[in-house]
Amino acid sequence: MSSQALQFSHDQADAYDQIAEVLRTMGVDLDDSLLTPPRDGKSRVLAVVGKAGSGKTLLLSELYKALEAAGVETVSGDYEGRKRKDRRTLAILAPTNKAASVLRNRGVPATTIHRILYTPVYDPEYEKIAEWLAGQGEKPEIEGLTDQALDRAAAFFKQNKSIPGALAAAGLRGSDFITGWKRRDEPLDIGFVDESSMLDAKQFEDLQEIFPTLILFGDPAQLAPVNQSGAMVFDGFKDEAKLELHRIHRQDQDNPILDLAHALSDPQLGFEDFELMIQDAAKKDRRVVWGQRVEVDLMARSPVLVWRNATRIRLINAFRAVHDAPEDSLLEGEPLICDGLELPLKHRKKRLDLEARGLIKGAQVIYLGPGRKPGFSRLHVIGAEDPRISAASIVKIEKPDEEEPFIPFAARMGATFLHGAAVTIHKAQGSQWPDVQVFAPDLFVAARTGRSEAGVPLWKRLAYVAITRAEERLIWVVRNRLAKPQSPLRTDDLRARTDFALTAPEAE
Numbered sequence: 244m245s246s247q248a249l250q251f252s253h254d255q256a257d258a259y260d261q262i263a264e265v266l267r268t269m270g271v272d273l274d275d276s277l278l279t280p281p282r283d284g285k286s287r288v289l290a291v292v293g294k295a296g297s298g299k300t301l302l303l304s305e306l307y308k309a310l311e312a313a314g315v316e317t318v319s320g321d322y323e324g325r326k327r328k329d330r331r332t333l334a335i336l337a338p339t340n341k342a343a344s345v346l347r348n349r350g351v352p353a354t355t356i357h358r359i360l361y362t363p364v365y366d367p368e369y370e371k372i373a374e375w376l377a378g379q380g381e382k383p384e385i386e387g388l389t390d391q392a393l394d395r396a397a398a399f400f401k402q403n404k405s406i407p408g409a410l411a412a413a414g415l416r417g418s419d420f421i422t423g424w425k426r427r428d429e430p431l432d433i434g435f436v437d438e439s440s441m442l443d444a445k446q447f448e449d450l451q452e453i454f455p456t457l458i459l460f461g462d463p464a465q466l467a468p469v470n471q472s473g474a475m476v477f478d479g480f481k482d483e484a485k486l487e488l489h490r491i492h493r494q495d496q497d498n499p500i501l502d503l504a505h506a507l508s509d510p511q512l513g514f515e516d517f518e519l520m521i522q523d524a525a526k527k528d529r530r531v532v533w534g535q536r537v538e539v540d541l542m543a544r545s546p547v548l549v550w551r552n553a554t555r556i557r558l559i560n561a562f563r564a565v566h567d568a569p570e571d572s573l574l575e576g577e578p579l580i581c582d583g584l585e586l587p588l589k590h591r592k593k594r595l596d597l598e599a600r601g602l603i604k605g606a607q608v609i610y611l612g613p614g615r616k617p618g619f620s621r622l623h624v625i626g627a628e629d630p631r632i633s634a635a636s637i638v639k640i641e642k643p644d645e646e647e648p649f650i651p652f653a654a655r656m657g658a659t660f661l662h663g664a665a666v667t668i669h670k671a672q673g674s675q676w677p678d679v680q681v682f683a684p685d686l687f688v689a690a691r692t693g694r695s696e697a698g699v700p701l702w703k704r705l706a707y708v709a710i711t712r713a714e715e716r717l718i719w720v721v722r723n724r725l726a727k728p729q730s731p732l733r734t735d736d737l738r739a740r741t742d743f744a745l746t747a748p749e750a751e
Contacts, residue, residue, distance in 0.1 A: 258486040290459040290477035293488030295711040332431040338441040342673035344626030369420030407629040438673040440465040514690035536724035542664040545676035550685035562664040576732030578663035581606040601627030618654030679713035
């Protein structure tokens with residue numbers, strides 16, 4: 244590993260070399276940028292583990308660049324070229340749309356795990372366009388599509404590597420070319436999985452069926468999936484299959500948020516001492532704020548992070564109250580969280596289409612207004628490559644001290660949503676926002692319970708995950724108060740960023 248030596252630390256360089264050796268055995272030589280016959284037919288699984296700032300994403304990005312230079316084809320979920328005998332494939336995956344979009348914003352063509360498990364069946368004209376954009380075919384002649392429109396698509400793809408986005412730039416929608424969906428029956432070669440601390444055992448099993456070479460990138464200090472008794476899938480790996488990154492690279496920026504996150508590893512640190520550290524950091528750096536109240540204007544795009552469901556519900560109702568939201572309808576700009584799809588088996592194709600468009604459980608969306616049919620909603624799916632969609636919706640607004648949620652409107656079946664002005668820290672994993680508000684009274688309660696997870700006090704795991712969701716500013720809210728909004732809810736900021744995305748046809 245010579246070309247990366249100046250960029251990588253010793254632990255990153257060692258991890259790169261070990262991964263490169265594994266890839267060499269399956270026929271990809273990163274040193275010489277060559278594809279060779281595989282040495283054996285063995286399956287291999289590795290995990291790259293390290294805390295926030297240790298350089299996992301940088302390592303993943305450099306490995307992707309080296310694989311691309313060697314001629315490995317990246318399968319993003321948008322399009323998959325025809326199978327060739329000499330082809331090697333790579334898919335870069337994340338458990339959620341938001342986590343995938345974080346990688347895409349850094350130039351890594353990531354997609355969701357679900358989008359790889361299920362593959363679309365495309366119209367032949369789509370294949371012609373996609374192959375041309377990917378440099379595998381001649382410029383196509385498509386009825387009704389001018390050369391200028393194709394040139395716009397090519398210019399967009401050159402910058403963004405997104406086929407749906409390129410088609411939208413040409414005035415088309417990728418979904419128009421999908422004729423059906425199927426469970427993937429052909430394996431791929433190499434899989435990179437970011438935010439792998441969120442993987443459950445079933446997802447890991449599914450991925451092993453698809454990828455003979457699977458490399459997980461994860462943070463062992465985060466919260467394990469709820470149904471896994473505090474364990475992450477890579478916890479059981481043998482030592483030689485776990486590559487640990489120790490050096491904290493982002494500390495070069497003197498980042499106080501990361502300083503606080505890593506201070507939590509001190510076993511002697513108590514909750515009160517930790518809050519004193521936050522207060523001290525807030526006096527020295529604007530990136531840390533000791534908040535006396537929840538900033539309601541941030542909640543529309545960046546949910547308040549809480550531990551308890553009761554707190555989440557109270558904050559959501561307070562958010563709606565200060566915006567004078569009516570009980571029987573939603574305001575445009577209100578945030579929602581997808582809670583799953585309620586569709587019978589006979590509508591399997593529609594379910595797969597909605598999930599492929601980003602409406603998977605946990606997806607963050609913004610309500611844009613009612614659809615053309617009763618019970619339909621126009622939505623912006625945060626982090627999705629083609630974010631605009633109209634779908635049959637069942638919206639549930641939970642009320643304090645009431646067992647049953649209030650439902651302002653509902654289709655007979657479709658995507659179900661909870662309000663998204665506040666979310667639990669568990670559900671926030673895999674996401675990041677520029678500004679993050681952490682509701683400290685909840686973490687104080689978690690500290691008082693004395694509960695532990697995998698030998699670590701629960702409040703420390705919660706605090707670590709919550710703090711590391713903040714990209715630029717951490718607001719540690721210490722009082723149960725809500726500030727007044729400075730402006731009404733809005734959606735024009737979403738439209739400005741997604742002019743190329745067209746509204747999808749209504750989906751039942």
